[in-house]
Amino acid sequence: MRLRSNRRQRSAAPSVAPAADSGLAVELRDVRRRYGRGAGTVHALAGLDLALPRGTFTAVMGPSGSGKSTFLQCAAGLDRPSEGSVRLGGTEITGMDENELTELRRSRLGFVFQAFNLLPSLTVEQNVLLPLRLAGHREDRRRAAEVLGRVGLADKAGRRPGELSGGQQQRVAVARALITSPDVIFADEPTGALDTRTAAEVLGLLRHAVDEAGATVVMVTHDPVAASWADRVLFLANGAFADHLERSPAARIAARMAALTSGASRSNVTAGAAA
Template sequence: MPAPVQLTEVRKVYGTGPSAISALDGVSHTFEEGTFTAVMGPSGSGKSTLLHCAAGLDEPSAGEVSLAGTTLRGLTETALTELRREQVAFVFQAFNLMPALTVRQNVALPLTLAGRSPDHAWVTEVIRRVGLSDRSGHRPGELSGGQQQRVAIARALAARTAITFADEPTGALDTQTALEVLTLLRDQSRAAGQTIVMVTHDPVAASYADRVVFLVDGRIVAESASPTAEGVAAELARLSRSSLKVTS
């Protein structure tokens, strides 16, 4: 059975000629079923680009990306949209909530768009787990930024897709809520077999993952299994020092 997310020699270059910037430089990695992986690295290392290419939101300049067993190269935009709708959920820094819909309606929206009947009990449960039971009838404009991020996370979890991509999902949350959300992501990966790929700069957030992948200058340079916050912080500091030595 193919891995949910597979990158093979993926390169991404922005621009041409002397001003071209290489964001990814031959990245190969497999994200296995039921794993929770954090992607980390110094600023400008290519973390978000990797996420976008892996999710089919950005097309690599070279290499192959396979999502849920389907090679993305050559897919029409319609086919790609349908694949993401069926197999992928997203949590990005931009909440992308519908302002006219309530919390509950926003959480159930991807299921409705995919032509699937929402599991109302599960929608209620994920709203409860992100601490918004008393806000389920409110609209985004009536919520704080942190509360809106929790809606976005609940929306991703409610879809029960095979794969979830998250870009700094706890960046706008207070410490307690962030830890609760990370626990929920970890539990979903283990109990429901979801493959979760999360970009984060926070060693504590990364410690909730099964594995951490470290990027520097668009290349995977290290990995850590069963990470701890202290170990991740130490590795980030080491990589940052190494990067400064190379560029100085």
């Protein structure tokens, strides 16, 4: 992993054609995101540079308002940066139009959200197959059975989400994310609605996808225990990378997060006094 922040550099020219394979799954170059204008401008991202290799599990943490959600949205092509370049699997996505971005998200990215986002009227199998259907590909029921078996739900294919527990629904969401063998799986607080034991099961599935299937996972979380499953933890503060840890226990991650939050609070108090 290469990690830098708050460094001005010239962005690469947008291109929708795949670049030569660099072995990187996610690349951000001087990514900035602003909201509003004039005195009311909010700098959600303040110049992020990041390079994540394929087959890695990265957790992103930070205090409330640090830019975590904006980072995920820009990295996944759900929002456009105000400046800078984003590449996914070697493909420059910054200059893509909405149709191209939609196609990329359907065919090359996987998503796991806190709220599961399953369609209640569809069966488990149909929910898992949905990304293939939306991308215009053949609905491969054998592949669906394979990924459902991988998440321990081979016998639930004909059930509907409402018949499953929350943990089972999140495992369906993981299976859905895996169905297209995506370049990157983006997970947004995937354990936020789960109890401790079930959360560990879901995190174990994401870890297994990285270790055994070569997937790349980028997870935003507030939970140090969840972050401890990752290869590395990146800490965001005020829209910039403030720190990182390599494969660390939950207690160390929590201590680093507490120090970061305390520092951010002191900065806000100082800024308010100056104003």
